[in-house]
Amino acid sequence: MEDMKTTIKFGATIAKNLALGNDAIAGLYQRRRAKQGFSPEKDQTEYPLLVFHKHATTLAPLRKGGIQQADVLEIGPGGNAGASFLMLLAGAKSATCLDVVPWMQGTGPDALYPALVEAASQDPVKYQIAPSLVERARADPQGLARELMNRVTYLYPVDIAKTTLPAGSQDIIFSHACFEHFADPGGSIAQIARLLRSDGVTSHEVDLRDHRDFDHPLEFLRYNDMLWTISTSHRPNGVRNRWRRSEYRAAFEQHGMEVVYLEASQKTTVTEEMRRLYQSHFQQMSLEELSVIGILLAARKR
Numbered sequence: 001m002e003d004m005k006t007t008i009k010f011g012a013t014i015a016k017n018l019a020l021g022n023d024a025i026a027g028l029y030q031r032r033r034a035k036q037g038f039s040p041e042k043d044q045t046e047y048p049l050l051v052f053h054k055h056a057t058t059l060a061p062l063r064k065g066g067i068q069q070a071d072v073l074e075i076g077p078g079g080n081a082g083a084s085f086l087m088l089l090a091g092a093k094s095a096t097c098l099d100v101v102p103w104m105q106g107t108g109p110d111a112l113y114p115a116l117v118e119a120a121s122q123d124p125v126k127y128q129i130a131p132s133l134v135e136r137a138r139a140d141p142q143g144l145a146r147e148l149m150n151r152v153t154y155l156y157p158v159d160i161a162k163t164t165l166p167a168g169s170q171d172i173i174f175s176h177a178c179f180e181h182f183a184d185p186g187g188s189i190a191q192i193a194r195l196l197r198s199d200g201v202t203s204h205e206v207d208l209r210d211h212r213d214f215d216h217p218l219e220f221l222r223y224n225d226m227l228w229t230i231s232t233s234h235r236p237n238g239v240r241n242r243w244r245r246s247e248y249r250a251a252f253e254q255h256g257m258e259v260v261y262l263e264a265s266q267k268t269t270v271t272e273e274m275r276r277l278y279q280s281h282f283q284q285m286s287l288e289e290l291s292v293i294g295i296l297l298a299a300r301k302r
């Protein structure tokens with residue numbers, strides 16, 4: 001009865017999701033959304049610098065040579081390629097971004113990239129600028145930005161779980177605030193394992209909260225899997241899976257990767273009373289496990 005009431009409450013959401021299952025409708029909807037722009041505040045230098053710094057400091061120590069000469073893939077960059085661009089400034093050999101929604105118009109906001117070169121060159125050590133580019137970054141940020149942007153490849157619409165990029169083509173793969181939006185997180189991890197060269201490294205910041213209301217970050221654990229799937233499966237802008245920390249660890253390991261780092265970047269309070277309301281799958285988990293609502297995971301392909 002409770003499930004029936006919830007399904008009725010979810011009616012409009014389910015109808016929208018089912019409509020988006022039609023490729024023509026989905027294409028039209030995503031192009032419209034993309035035209036509205038992704039998130040203007042993320043097109044300022046602070047956000048891409050922060051994203052780059054988080055992943056670069058996590059990944060560089062895990063790989064011989066750090067970022068230098070690496071083929072880098074970013075999954076789900078959103079409205080700009082700032083973080084991948086900074087990987088090139090740090091000496092990466094190539095930078096590829098792929099996204100299921102074409103959020104970036106062209107290569108994104110033109111003014112951002114020279115501004116990133118200028119901002120990063122204030123602190124070349126922190127932002128790991130390749131020694132060969134430090135002088136050029138100071139003297140000619142516009143020219144260098146243009147050159148580096150010409151080397152960013154943007155692929156869309158591409159679902160990471162279905163990409164046909166060649167096996168063993170990447171040294172570094174990263175994503176930021178994306179994994180929770182993947183309809184098929186297991187298939188996406190299988191692809192990451194396929195795309196990485198041996199000894200390749202990967203890092204992912206994942207927001208495990210129910211994005212509908214951040215004040216109730218675990219509310220979505222109450223709904224059964226079928227209801228959650230039929231209301232979210234075709235909506236890459238919404239949270240499509242409810243995987244918890246242990247499920248990420250298990251899947252990366254299952255696909256032949258060693259999880260070298262798994263930080264709980266956000267936590268909340270969960271009580272036994274709250275857990276009793278969750279679906280049985282989540283009831284099996286400890287309160288500590290459920291309290292984790294954000295992770296930074298890094299892994300190396302064996």
Ligand SMILES: C[S@@+](CC[C@H](N)C(=O)[O-])C[C@H]1O[C@@H](n2cnc3c(N)ncnc32)[C@H](O)[C@@H]1O
Nearest residue numbers: 076077078099100101159160176177178181236
């Ligand atoms: C919340 S946004 C994060 C964007 C950016 N990384 C940031 O930090 O702002 C999630 C991104 O993942 C993309 N995305 C969702 N599902 C995807 C999939 N299956 N394959 C590739 N990209 C996907 C979305 O289109 C969007 O660009």
